[in-house]
Amino acid sequence: MTFSDYLFLFGGMGLVTYLPRALPLLYLAHKQLPQWLIDWLSLIPVAVLSALLAPSLFADVTDAADRSFSLGKPEFIVAIPTLIFALKTLSLGGTVLVGMFLYWLANFFY
Amino acid sequence: MNQNNDTNLPKQSDLLQQGAAAAWPICLGYIPIGLSLGVLAQQAGLPWWSVAMMSVLVFAGSAQFICVAMLAAGSSIAAIIFTTLIVNLRHTLMSSALAIYLAGVNRKFLTVFSYGITDESFAVNMTQFKNGQWDRWRALVVNHLANSVWILATVTGTLVGQFVPQGAFGIDYALTGMFICLLVFQLQGRIYILTGLLAALISVAWYLLIPGDSYIVGASVCAATLGYLMQRRYRSSK
Numbered sequence: 593m594t595f596s597d598y599l600f601l602f603g604g605m606g607l608v609t610y611l612p613r614a615l616p617l618l619y620l621a622h623k624q625l626p627q628w629l630i631d632w633l634s635l636i637p638v639a640v641l642s643a644l645l646a647p648s649l650f651a652d653v654t655d656a657a658d659r660s661f662s663l664g665k666p667e668f669i670v671a672i673p674t675l676i677f678a679l680k681t682l683s684l685g686g687t688v689l690v691g692m693f694l695y696w697l698a699n700f701f702y
Numbered sequence: 703m704n705q706n707n708d709t710n711l712p713k714q715s716d717l718l719q720q721g722a723a724a725a726w727p728i729c730l731g732y733i734p735i736g737l738s739l740g741v742l743a744q745q746a747g748l749p750w751w752s753v754a755m756m757s758v759l760v761f762a763g764s765a766q767f768i769c770v771a772m773l774a775a776g777s778s779i780a781a782i783i784f785t786t787l788i789v790n791l792r793h794t795l796m797s798s799a800l801a802i803y804l805a806g807v808n809r810k811f812l813t814v815f816s817y818g819i820t821d822e823s824f825a826v827n828m829t830q831f832k833n834g835q836w837d838r839w840r841a842l843v844v845n846h847l848a849n850s851v852w853i854l855a856t857v858t859g860t861l862v863g864q865f866v867p868q869g870a871f872g873i874d875y876a877l878t879g880m881f882i883c884l885l886v887f888q889l890q891g892r893i894y895i896l897t898g899l900l901a902a903l904i905s906v907a908w909y910l911l912i913p914g915d916s917y918i919v920g921a922s923v924c925a926a927t928l929g930y931l932m933q934r935r936y937r938s939s940k
Binding site for chain 2: 593597598599600601602603604605606608609610612613614615616617618619620621622625628630631632633634635636637638639640641642643644645646647648649650651657659660661667670671674675678679682683684685687688689690691692693694695696697699
């Protein structure tokens with residue numbers, strides 16, 4: 593592919609990536625939001641975080657088409673002490689480092 | 703343009719320092735992911751400058767991985783762009799939720815800010831906004847630090863990625879660890895815990911049953927809606 597092929601492809605991808613990020617914010621930031629929408633949106637962060645995280649802990653992917661449930665992934669085993677550490681300390685940096693260390697240790701058992 | 707709109711600009715060194723303090727887990731997590739994207743891109747025959755161009759113009763990790771895989775498989779440009787749109791639609795949710803904290807901010811700022819809304823920067827900034835002590839400039843620093851590291855990591859991956867050992871120091875777990883802790887920060891009351899549990903349950907079921915990435919938007923919307931309905935019922939029954 594030539595330079596202009598890449599520019600066209602990535603320009604197009606950039607546009608369809610940017611618009612979903614920009615349009616809701618540009619529109620909603622200058623509107624008086626109804627209370628129900630504020631209540632609903634305030635539950636979005638916890639829902640998104642949980643939805644991003646849970647499948648990576650509980651689902652095994654052997655190939656793109658084959659997903660199966662699992663309670664034995666190292667990601668999940670390590671997540672338990674990491675979660676307890678986060679609950680006890682409320683330290684973001686500490687949790688990241690503890691999680692990394694435990695995951696690194698877990699590699700020797702898997 | 704009225705320049706006086708932004709006179710409340712805080713001191714720059716504070717901004718950078720506090721932005722970096724909030725952003726470093728993202729940056730750490732982006733390094734292994736960016737490197738492996740670079741390696742895959744290089745194996746698929748993409749030159750390093752095209753990876754730089756992609757990370758600047760697109761800045762969306764999962765879509766970039768899919769793009770490289772589709773290019774390697776010989777997909778058409780239209781198919782790749784359409785897939786990117788589908789994968790990134792989830793950001794409409796995050797962009798909407800950010801509007802609560804960025805209400806009334808001028809459109810020029812929002813135009814720049816929107817570029818850097820990713821799963822990770824969203825999670826970090828929302829947590830900081832919720833705790834107070836945060837403003838849009840610090841949030842912008844988080845976005846752009848994460849973006850800079852991402853660009854550097856992906857380009858470095860195309861050049862030297864194959865020499866970096868896999869899984870060094872458990873760095874692959876950095877983003878998971880960050881998400882776990884940010885989730886804990888969000889659990890400020892029974893309704894949040896309940897919504898989080900619902901989202902976990904629904905997302906896993908959705909992920910197992912439906913191919914693709916729709917589980918993120920699907921489970922988030924379902925769980926937030928159920929949580930909202932339960933909250934309303936609880937309030938009206940009091």
